Amino acid sequence: MMSEVASEPFAPCPAPFNMARHVLQAGVSRGSAPALSVLGPLGARTWSFDAVRAAVLGTATGLLRCGLAPGDIVLMRLGNTVDFPFAYLGALAAGLVPVPTSAALTEAEVVRIIADLAPRAVLRDPDVACPDHPATHMTDALRDWRGLPPAAFHMGDPDRLGYVIYTSGTSGSPRAVGHAHRAIWARQMMFEGWYGLRPDDRLLHAGAFNWTYTLGTGLMDPWTIGATALIPGAGTTSGDLAGLLAAHDATIFAAAPGVYRQMLNAGAPPDLPLLRHGLSAGEKLPHRVRAAWEDATGTPIHEAYGMSECSTFISSSPRHPVRAPQVLGHVQPGRRVALLGDDGPVPLGAEGTIAVHRGDPGLMLGYLGAEDETAARMQGEWFLTGDQGSMDAQGAITYLGRHDDMMNAGGYRVSPIEVEQALLQIPGITGAGVTDVEVKADTRVIAAFYTGPAALDDAALRGYAQTKLARYKCPRLYIHVPDLPTGGNGKLLRRALRASFEAKQ
Template sequence: MLSIFDQGPPPPCPVPFNLAAHVLGQTCADPEKVALSVLGLQAAQDLTYAGLEQAVRGTGTGLLDAGLTPGDMILMRLGNTLDFPIAYLGAIAAGLVPVPTSSQLTEAETARMIEELAPAAVLRDPGVACAPHPLELSLADLRNMYEMPPCDWAMGDPDRLAYVVYTSGTSGKPRAVAHAHRAIWARQMMMDGWYGLRPDDRLMHAGAFNWTYTLGTGLMDPWTIGATALIPEPGTDPAVFPDLLKRYSATIFAAAPGVYRKFLRDDVRVNLPDLRHGLCAGEKLSPHLHRTWTRATGTELYEAYGMSECSTFISSGPTHPARGEALGQPQTGRRVAIVDETGPVAQGEPGVIAVRRDDPGLMLSYLNAPEETEARMQGDWFLTGDIGAMAVDGQITYLGRNDDMMNAGGYRVSPVEVEAVLSAHPGITQIGVTDIEVKQDTRIIAAFYTGPAILDDSDLHTYVQDKLARYKQPRAYIHLPALPAGPNGKLLRRALPAYFKAPNT
């Protein structure tokens, strides 16, 4: 039997459709229900569904009144505040195309984005770095829009462009990924396939408002079914998350593995009487961390696999827990295969994890890059670049990357992008970058270089500071007499970890 999971497609997306309207479709059912609680150590700030919809649709009106036209692209340079999801949904409600970006990006990185996207406007928090743009709307401008008359929902073809996100690629150049309005419709397959989410749930997400993982799993998905989202206030120490989970009666907790590592200890037990289970995504969950969570809480931890190009489509969940070391199985409605260059491989054989090119959660394309888009396709399949194996029951085991992509705290980072920056340093003649496991479940980005002399680490940290987002910056620099290379002189990046002697964080 071939490694194909296909139990039929999901229900078709309704027509006409608007992503933001779908997210807030439960508002009328209970307008005064709390949609969001921002959790402090002493008290929470609540926002009802009625208040949320008013702010979102008022923002849509304000953006149109600012001279923007449906279809215009808007670069989002906002910080970790509630303004981020409100602006995102407000833009989509009005038919505009937001481009959410990490607040850690530097001015130089945003300059390249502005050149590529030619956005009509930038939504700008003054505390967030950004290259100049002729039309900048400030935080004060956005907040003044919240009480404006609500915009009409811009309904239309679910396959039309809704938003753009950036991801790093193996080429080293961040790629703009274009998604359709139907992407939110595809996420309903996660509700049972991963979350086990119900309207009476209180889902606490540990991430920042301006992280796409938080935006989807922590906010939009709970709102879509009328549940309550819980977000710790910015700057909250992860050590207090167990207290917040208990105090605010969280029923589900979602975070990246790095967050779990920060507050879990092998010998600590956590009393969380309302919690049903935890959710994990962003990087591979280690068996040790999984065991530590289950011992500490007495609940399960369900893992999911997805990427910027496609919403999470393989997961474990309450109705189908993972078996052994497997990730889980494709969600009902997803069509997934394990392929090689000839097509789907036999069950149990390793190959590239692939999802059908007509999956409603799959990107429209890499923006303005049709050749690069098609290069990721093989017949009916979109190739993820990750290696896996499918068992006879559909469970998929993750076997690693098919390239050299790194994972830094849940962010995928291309070593080529980091190497391109460091190669311009006058004291470096050759550079190789990879991620290194410095202790169990902890990885850092390390740069290995050659040059006439050993360079001062602090000088190198300063050199990359205004050129790379913080999560892309190496934490360790290692001078070598020569970098490992193959017979043709090509860098053997995967041989670099053997040259790492001791952590230098």
């Protein structure tokens, strides 16, 4: 048996099609029902489905009145406010191509994006770094546009360019990922394959408005099915989230793994009788965090694996929960996924590169301006993720880390994820990052960087590791650090750990 799952194909995307129309269509029958509540310490500000639709289509009118035409690229430099989703969907409704970007980018980084894409307009929050652009529209104008008469949805080929997002390249150079309007159609495979989402749900996402994880899982997907999105207001801390879940009757909670860890560190969550489960994505969820959350709340966390090029396509779900520490989940219904070696799918149980079929409706159109790099990620009919995994006889997929994060120890390839999961079982360790470091010319060893109240005894750490891991997997160095470096989306930056260590040698 080989490591390949080919589900029944998902229904094809209808044509003509518009992504924003698809997101807002269920809300037409919901009218005055709450679509979005922004949660703050003094209560919530709520928008009905009618109000969201009016804001989006009024924004579309404002953009078109600026002289923009379907297909024009619009760069978004907006902060953590509702301006972000309204502008994003407004641009899509008008047939424009929005480019959502992190507010944390520096002006120099934005200069490179502008040089890459030559946007026709920039939508900007004055508090967000951005160089001057001749067609800049500030947030005051965007807010005024919400009251304009509604524009008609620009309908067209579902395969046409819909939006562009930037992803960190393995080379360290960000890449522009082009997605078609049909990408939103593919997200329906997550509703049962990951979320267990229902129209009566109240989904609270812990992220900021201007994070694509929040934009998709926290806003567009609930609206697509007619559910209510709950988003914490700017300034909300991890310690506030448990109270918000309880106070606002959240039924599903979505966050990055680090948020769950921080919430647990802040103390036991209150009773959450309406919460059915949590969702986790962005990086591997430590098994200890999953178990601690279940013990504290009585609810499971369902994890998903995906990437900027194809969102999520492997996940645990209420129908197919997983318990094993390293297992991500199963291929979502409608997807076709394989674990590839040099000659195609590898045997069950063997390590291979996680790959998604190039016919998946959620797969990117390509890296804009980088056709060679796009082609390099394709192997015949497969798109190579660059991540490693294995599949068991039941189709459950275990994550073994990124190909470029994999370490080499005496000729054996070692996953940092596996070592980190083992170390996180040690009392006194609150976080762990593992990578290989150069200790002298041509000599690399595995190093474990860990956080906790105090440094632990190296000999005791080595002894524990040897009881959990093969000797070649055990770290040679243990380094206590005040914190672990993470990117703007909370992902652990193992390369930053390596660079910091080697700079001191």
